[in-house]
Amino acid sequence: MKKVVFHQFGKPSDILAVEELPKPSPNTDEVLIKVIASPINPSDIMFVQNLYGIRPHLPSGAGFEGVGIVESFGENVKIPIGTRVSFTGIGTWAEYVLTNHRTLIPVPEAMTDDVAAQLFVNPFTAVAMVEESGVKSGEWLMITAAASALGKMVIQICKMRGIKTIGTVRHNEHTEDLKSLGVDEVVNTSEENLPKKVQHITKYEGVKAVLECVGGHTASEAVKCISRGGLMLIYGSLSLQDPQVNVGLMIFKELTLRGFWLTDWMRRVDTNTRQRVSQEVINLLVTGQVQIPVEAVYGLDEIKKAVSHAEASGRWGKVLLKP
Numbered sequence: 001m002k003k004v005v006f007h008q009f010g011k012p013s014d015i016l017a018v019e020e021l022p023k024p025s026p027n028t029d030e031v032l033i034k035v036i037a038s039p040i041n042p043s044d045i046m047f048v049q050n051l052y053g054i055r056p057h058l059p060s061g062a063g064f065e066g067v068g069i070v071e072s073f074g075e076n077v078k079i080p081i082g083t084r085v086s087f088t089g090i091g092t093w094a095e096y097v098l099t100n101h102r103t104l105i106p107v108p109e110a111m112t113d114d115v116a117a118q119l120f121v122n123p124f125t126a127v128a129m130v131e132e133s134g135v136k137s138g139e140w141l142m143i144t145a146a147a148s149a150l151g152k153m154v155i156q157i158c159k160m161r162g163i164k165t166i167g168t169v170r171h172n173e174h175t176e177d178l179k180s181l182g183v184d185e186v187v188n189t190s191e192e193n194l195p196k197k198v199q200h201i202t203k204y205e206g207v208k209a210v211l212e213c214v215g216g217h218t219a220s221e222a223v224k225c226i227s228r229g230g231l232m233l234i235y236g237s238l239s240l241q242d243p244q245v246n247v248g249l250m251i252f253k254e255l256t257l258r259g260f261w262l263t264d265w266m267r268r269v270d271t272n273t274r275q276r277v278s279q280e281v282i283n284l285l286v287t288g289q290v291q292i293p294v295e296a297v298y299g300l301d302e303i304k305k306a307v308s309h310a311e312a313s314g315r316w317g318k319v320l321l322k323p
Contacts, residue, residue, distance in 0.1 A: 003094035007059045009050040012307040028074040037117035038066030038092040040310035040319045061091020067116035077101040086119035095323040123281040126153035133209035137162030140207040144214045147174035155183045156290045195224040216241030235260040293317035
């Protein structure tokens, strides 16, 4: 079988390669999945560079999620062969992948492969972070890098919940697209002073929470936009730069800055919460209330071109790999 593999850390387009490997066999709790499609997410790119919370064991496969068909399984697994499932694991950029049966989510017939391939990482993160933010209907929430796939999902979820949103961008061509999804205000951080613009928009109240994934100067400025007692959830660092935070601002406005990692959130919350969020995500995607567009599809042999496309600025949709 073909599988994308890397033997050292570095820039994905430089180090990723396709290798021919034996098809694996499932152990007791495992399922062998024939992969239909798998997205390229920022977390995948960080993993290849050894910048993610899960560290690779070299040589390693890449890719964390996808959709596929159950081909075989271990003795502790009871799921019909041929079932189409969303799954998570390490090394999903391959023709076949092994994963624990507990990661599987059966996919409804009404859900397309392109949507099912993206079922877990971004949609679960979006719903979970909106809940964790504590922002209520009528209050303001800000999303940095709002034109990202996850940012667009957050905007749509907030619109349905009556939460007012401010999205940051670096390119004006994204503004109309975000407006069509329901964002209330867009701030171009390359042209405008973010704190001043947010104060004007919110009538000097500030935003209740910020969902932040850029880091560096953008994150530093975003902290200044938070209202007293507000929260910043940090779930990424696209700039690979640490923000500079005004400690006095944190003290006297009683601000909270904390990280968000879906893996730990799934471990931390109770079973009822996980099931409720899962059902909400599936319903939002099946009914089309939340759109997750695909911009391009590549084969495994085109992996270098695919990751370069995924890392390019100005994208409007997800890049998928289809073996």
